[in-house]
Amino acid sequence: MNTSLxxxxxxxxxxxxxPLTPRQIRSLLPGKNxxxxxxxxxxxxxxxxxxxxxxxxxxVAEGYQFRSLPLYRPYIAxxxxxxxxxxxxxxxxxxxxxxxxxxxxxxxxxxxxGVDIAGILRMLLKKGxxxxxxxxxxxxxPIIYGxxxxxxxxxxxxxxxxxxxxxxxxELGDGEEG
Amino acid sequence: MNTSLxxxxxxxxxxxxxPLTPRQIRSLLPGKNxxxxxxxxxxxxxxxxxxxxxxxxxxVAEGYQFRSLPLYRPYIAxxxxxxxxxxxxxxxxxxxxxxxxxxxxxxxxxxxxGVDIAGILRMLLKKGxxxxxxxxxxxxxPIIYGxxxxxxxxxxxxxxxxxxxxxxxxELGDGEEG
Amino acid sequence: xxxxxxxxxFEGPLDLLLHLIKINEVDISDIPIATITDQxxxxxxxxxxxxxxxxxxxxxMASTLMHVKSKMLLPKxxxxxxxxxxxxEEIVRSLMEYMQLKEAxxxxxxxxxxxxxxxxxxxxxxxxxxxxxxxxxxxVTLYELMSAFKNAIKKKYPDxxxxxxxxxxxxxxxMVEIMKRFKGKQNLYLSDLFSKMRSVSEMIAIFLALLELVxxxxxxxxxxxxxxxxxxxxxxxxxxxxxxxxxxxxxxxGERKVSSRQYAASS
Numbered sequence: 001m002n003t004s005l006x007x008x009x010x011x012x013x014x015x016x017x018x019p020l021t022p023r024q025i026r027s028l029l030p031g032k033n034x035x036x037x038x039x040x041x042x043x044x045x046x047x048x049x050x051x052x053x054x055x056x057x058x059x060v061a062e063g064y065q066f067r068s069l070p071l072y073r074p075y076i077a078x079x080x081x082x083x084x085x086x087x088x089x090x091x092x093x094x095x096x097x098x099x100x101x102x103x104x105x106x107x108x109x110x111x112x113x114g115v116d117i118a119g120i121l122r123m124l125l126k127k128g129x130x131x132x133x134x135x136x137x138x139x140x141x142p143i144i145y146g147x148x149x150x151x152x153x154x155x156x157x158x159x160x161x162x163x164x165x166x167x168x169x170x171e172l173g174d175g176e177e178g
Numbered sequence: 179m180n181t182s183l184x185x186x187x188x189x190x191x192x193x194x195x196x197p198l199t200p201r202q203i204r205s206l207l208p209g210k211n212x213x214x215x216x217x218x219x220x221x222x223x224x225x226x227x228x229x230x231x232x233x234x235x236x237x238v239a240e241g242y243q244f245r246s247l248p249l250y251r252p253y254i255a256x257x258x259x260x261x262x263x264x265x266x267x268x269x270x271x272x273x274x275x276x277x278x279x280x281x282x283x284x285x286x287x288x289x290x291x292g293v294d295i296a297g298i299l300r301m302l303l304k305k306g307x308x309x310x311x312x313x314x315x316x317x318x319x320p321i322i323y324g325x326x327x328x329x330x331x332x333x334x335x336x337x338x339x340x341x342x343x344x345x346x347x348x349e350l351g352d353g354e355e356g
Numbered sequence: 357x358x359x360x361x362x363x364x365x366f367e368g369p370l371d372l373l374l375h376l377i378k379i380n381e382v383d384i385s386d387i388p389i390a391t392i393t394d395q396x397x398x399x400x401x402x403x404x405x406x407x408x409x410x411x412x413x414x415x416x417m418a419s420t421l422m423h424v425k426s427k428m429l430l431p432k433x434x435x436x437x438x439x440x441x442x443x444x445e446e447i448v449r450s451l452m453e454y455m456q457l458k459e460a461x462x463x464x465x466x467x468x469x470x471x472x473x474x475x476x477x478x479x480x481x482x483x484x485x486x487x488x489x490x491x492x493x494x495x496v497t498l499y500e501l502m503s504a505f506k507n508a509i510k511k512k513y514p515d516x517x518x519x520x521x522x523x524x525x526x527x528x529x530x531m532v533e534i535m536k537r538f539k540g541k542q543n544l545y546l547s548d549l550f551s552k553m554r555s556v557s558e559m560i561a562i563f564l565a566l567l568e569l570v571x572x573x574x575x576x577x578x579x580x581x582x583x584x585x586x587x588x589x590x591x592x593x594x595x596x597x598x599x600x601x602x603x604x605x606x607x608x609x610g611e612r613k614v615s616s617r618q619y620a621a622s623s
Contacts, residue, residue: 011232011250012257017478028257051229054189072189079190079206087496089504096505112512155498162313164321166509169502172300195477236474248473258475267461268367274461290453293368293413303499310498326497334468342463344456 005032006040013044019063085127094120095129095151099163102146103133109145121145129154183210184218191222197241197331239330240337272298273307277329277341281311281322299323307332365408369417370454372399373447384451387444389428393421412560419563420447426579530565535574538590546577546586 009025022037029037041064045057055068068076087095094117097109110117124130133146147160157163187203200215207215219242223235226244233246246254265273272295275287288295302308311324325338335341366372376395382388397418403410427443442448468474537544549562566588569575578587 007232015254015475054185068189076193092504093508245474271461292370
């Protein structure tokens with residue numbers, strides 16, 4: 001009986017991200033009283049101490065939370081720092097304009113997006129998603145941008161001609177089916 | 179020695195929430211080889227099975243991930259106040275056609291289902307469950323669709339070949355409805 | 357109103373066919389096509405009577421069923437009896453395939469689905485997660501790139517309507533087109549109308565146009581011999597020579613029912 005309560009509480013701690021207080025847990029389990037819950041939390045805490053895993057059930061901020069042991073911090077920190085970089089919506093929009101309209105000059109992208117994009121261009125260049133593809137025979141010889149092989153790789157494209165056309169985008173319909 | 183590698187790997191799996199492939203783990207642990215990592219992953223998986231906790235280490239989407247047992251669903255769902263976005267029957271049918279017949283073009287899916295599916299494809303693309311996997315060498319170069327890693331993750335599949343085999347249909351009326 | 361609760365909603369024509377086969381308790385490899393076709397058409401009528409929109413896919417299957425039914429009535433040649441393919445074969449094959457995939461779908465639905473049955477570790481925040489608006493490059497999809505482009509264009513040119521046309525083919529235009537093809541002749545054959553490679557939606561539009569023309573008495577359909585091509589005869593060509601079909605909503609419901617019946621009766 002208590003075993004099952006213990007595992008229920010454990011599952012909540014497992015799936016939640018914030019520390020859970022006994023009160024919060026009780027509110028999720030009608031019919032259980034605070035004493036029982038505090039009891040199984042203590043049991044759980046002891047069990048994990050005995051098991052000697054890479055994490056423990058810790059009492060923090062009035063509640064309980066699974067936390068990894070400090071010993072493993074460097075590995076975890078390394079993993080978190082390597083989590084893939086992110087693109088902002090603005091960057092993705094700029095990238096899509098370059099993909100669809102290349103070869104294209106900065107002024108033309110800015111005309112389409114209506115904002116200054118120097119910073120975004122620099123970031124996309126740095127990430128290796130776009131490249132300088134030459135200069136246009138116009139006054140001032142503006143730089144022409146295009147996408148890179150890494151761009152194709154990121155979007156799992158064989159080549160640029162496999163990029164779906166606007167018409168195909170439309171033909172996908174407008175379904176908001178559940 | 180291996181105990182410590184095992185616990186390092188465990189700490190990574192426990193601290194992250196996405197499935198980690200043996201390759202990803204190796205890239206975080208210089209000096210370790212793939213075989214060792216696969217070995218400790220198997221050991222960990224077995225250990226958690228034996229320990230009978232509220233969660234297990236599962237093989238999904240080509241990697242490993244800690245997941246709660248279905249038994250605890252009501253409590254966790256309640257805590258996260260999740261209203262699971264359910265896939266409609268039409269969406270699920272379309273998705274399974276893509277899963278089993280991929281790479282597949284829209285016309286073929288429509289032939290199999292007997293109905294127009296444009297809106298559904300868009301929704302599945304939006305949810306990241308299917309992807310545009312290229313174009314077919316046919317007139318008009320139609321777009322090919324396939325499933326994603328997220329599809330595998332969502333449906334608790336190790337990889338595409340672990341999809342249950344299609345049953346031979348011989349007789350109708352054996353209660354396949356429901 | 358109690359009626360509507362009894363009316364099952366079917367995902368498509370194959371779903372409906374399967375249901376009919378099931379309630380009739382017939383063998384899928386030996387479908388009594390006449391019975392099933394009649395019930396199928398009755399069901400479509402019922403849907404219309406209840407104001408349920410009958411999608412083109414259902415009508416296309418209706419025409420296939422009627423075609424198979426007419427073929428079944430054709431006397432078989434004795435000498436090459438072995439070689440004659442059962443006209444039902446194609447329907448049976450698609451039904452079997454459909455059943456198989458339907459079952460696969462059910463099996464998928466019964467798995468331990470993430471966020472429904474099982475859960476992963478809660479994500480610890482500590483500012484490690486980027487803004488919600490940002491997209492993880494590991495997960496960015498081609499679809500998102502496409503959508504981004506569409507958004508960008510839309511922002512700049514809100515007037516460019518990137519419309520999602522539900523109906524690529526206008527039934528009215530097809531009616532005019534069909535009538536135009538009668539120019540200089542009295543008869544046309546059904547196979548002429550479908551001779552070119554066409555999309556399913558266009559074929560449906562042509563088919564609906566045909567039904568509408570029969571209904572309005574502009575053409576009549578004949579079948580000279582069982583199993584032969586359907587012959588179309590223009591009765592009211594003039595009307596289409598000077599009048600661009602205008603306004604005149606295509607009325608469904610009862611009237612449409614009559615037209616499909618006429619077609620059935622004459623085939």
